[in-house]
Amino acid sequence: MTDDEVNKLESLVIDMAIESWRFSRLFVRVAGKLDAGETAKYVNQLRYFQKKVEDGLNQIGLKVVNLEGQSFDAGMAVSAINIEDFEASDILIVEQMIEPVIMGADGLRRSGAVMLRKV
Incomplete structure (x- = not known):
């Protein structure tokens, strides 16, 4: 395989991992409406x-990272979609992941998106 083909394949796997993560979150919300x-x-x-x-992601050196509940730092590999709602002096935490961070063996493969809230 060429490097370009490997990059395209990795990008497809990352896309599938993100969609799987989103579907899992939806599934949990729906399952919560069922009886115990x-x-x-x-x-x-x-x-x-x-x-x-x-396990499949680990085999190819990828990992899904969820930052919910962690203190927000401007250096995180995420876009904070509601950052304009806060002052620079506010202490913030990641309230909700909109899209997870994907890490590879050699570092960041795809940044995530988050919603923040004040502590």
């Missing part, structure tokens, strides 16, 4: 799916 017995069954299936995705 059914929720547990479906959440276990989701965990299995997530583990398979994580």
